Amino acid sequence: MPLPSFRRNKSHVRRRRSHMALKVEKPNVCAKCGAPVKQHIACAACGDYKGKKVLRTKTDLTLKREEKRKKQEIKDKEKMASLKNK
Numbered sequence: 001m002p003l004p005s006f007r008r009n010k011s012h013v014r015r016r017r018s019h020m021a022l023k024v025e026k027p028n029v030c031a032k033c034g035a036p037v038k039q040h041i042a043c044a045a046c047g048d049y050k051g052k053k054v055l056r057t058k059t060d061l062t063l064k065r066e067e068k069r070k071k072q073e074i075k076d077k078e079k080m081a082s083l084k085n086k
Contacts, residue, residue: 025038025039030043030045030046030048031048031051032046032048032051033045033046033048042054042055043055044057045057047060
């Protein structure tokens with residue numbers, strides 16, 4: 001089996017590995033809401049990615065729930081009004 005031609009000392013190894021350190025990523029800013037976002041990942045605050053809605057957020061779900069509740073209330077009022085008229 002071949003052997004290395006010479007020994008690498010500590011300083012040589014450490015100089016080579018100095019470029020392997022992890023670099024801190026600066027977060028981007030969401031174009032719609034301005035929240036900090038990692039690169040190539042959808043915004044957790046508003047659910048947008050590249051200008052398109054791709055995720056449902058808690059606020060979306062609560063708004064949808066409120067709209068559904070209001071529609072149901074309107075139906076109930078109409079039903080009660082029709083029963084009173086009879």
